[in-house]
Amino acid sequence: MIDVQQVTKIYHDKKVVNGVSFQINEGECTALIGPNGAGKSTLIDMIIGDRHPNDGQIVSDDHQLDKKRMGILFQTTAFPDVIKVKELFKLYKSFYKDTISIEDFKEITRFRDDKLEQFASKLSGGERRILDFALAIIGKPEFLILDEPTSAMDTEMRKHFWKVIEQMKQEGKTIFYTSHYIEEVERMADRVVVLNKGELVMDSTPRAIRHSEHKTHIQIPLSSKHIIEYLENVSVEETKDVLIITTQDINPVMKTFMKHNMDFNEIEISKESLMDTIFSKNEERI
Template identity: 50%
Template sequence: MIYFNNVSKYFKNVLAVNQASFDIKEGECTALVGVNGAGKSTIIDMLIGNLHADKGNITSDFNLKQQTGILYQRTEFPDLIRVRELFELYTQLYTNHLNMKEFKELTRFDDEQLNQFATHLSGGQQRILDFALTVMGKPRFIILDEPTSAMDATMRKYFWKVIEAYKKEGKTIFYTTHYLEEVEKMADRVIVLSKGSIVNDNIPSIIRQQVRKSTIHVPIKYQHLLVKEIQSEFQIKQQEILIISEEVEDVLMQLIKLNINLNEIEITKASLADYIFEEENLS
């Protein structure tokens, strides 16, 4: 649907995006993740045409400008415009658009909120209003840049329920977020960006399988045994002993020799967030 072909972008002598190549597939929800400064916003700006690649090219199978809706990280509404007026304004921009019933269902606004100045809404309400205006023209492709910023937990849960419904409709969604649990739950595919370069591009479950380390959680009551006998490094945190290792089987054999009850331990794989920050440190 959309194709990045060896795209690079410089700001003066700084390489912000380095030979990025990836496809955005129709009907998929793709997450672009990385620490601050990794190049995420630059990729989005090139995708929507605010910036142009210095090398490589971006192509698509459809008219990006006409069929794309973008939710920016931050939008400031005019001081003296009401929610209803914003709705009416945006309906003038599109031939095919949300009607008032659909708009109210999406935002969950009542008549009182529709008549409020947009700037008087809460931060989360302003964000869902911004999203509703983003999809007012029923775009084929939706870009979300940190969409749940300013939302509380309840609003975030509702927002991703809405996105799930859009996925079922076959919409193509491309988003960035700092809430990595949103990536693991929602993304069909994850593109990991580090210092301008793509270091991984795969489905979340496969990326998690590539994580090298696991954490073995052992009850604190076994501390005296581990201090004397365990060969692996460990740390104590919140009344647990945490053994972080790439060789889980070896650690388990050590615990068995110490007569530690394996029914009392827990093994967790490093999260997607752990992987992302590990890659950033290694790159």
């Protein structure tokens, strides 16, 4: 477990991170999200030890913060102009006693032998990103920090990347990452930590966050519009194709549908998305 305890970081008399406390549990995948300028990168810099808090502390109970046990993927990385992919692999491999094999490296990056002969600086943005990730895990880290890991990746590469992360989760690795892609948070995170204006505004699981919001959306065909007059405490939006009923309590709505013999095959029910729930709760706190 890594324990972030009342951490504050001040730049130019401004609290960029303000009294933040949470835990990163061993073997879990924790997502750190928030708008631009929320303090995410500053918090990551303090966790990895590149910056030091003005107040508070970050401690671990089993030396997880030892640089030899950490893998770090920064938001941006610049490769030298004239170094080949295979040379980078050999260089990073020399830093560690126990490393992944060249076969594992090629499987993670999806690079063929000819790609290993290319200069890293000449790769596409997505290829450089997956290369950067593969280099970050060459030493088989136990704790992995990823800052916007899939930026510049196309959809196919992003799916491949998260398959690799899923395998690492199954191996019991501890993962802490930021992402602007909310679907990645819903899919991969065991816990979600939300920062806004340097303050912690939420720390929970994706499921608990979604279910803390009772709002439900129900779509019914326009041909069933007459049912609306029998419903109470709902809001209704009419589109070209359907009626969208929004309610805080779905039970009486469904009972009314059953009473009037609604065809449930024509009904679509959805909860608020994780993003909608998070941002609606953030607005309530501001």
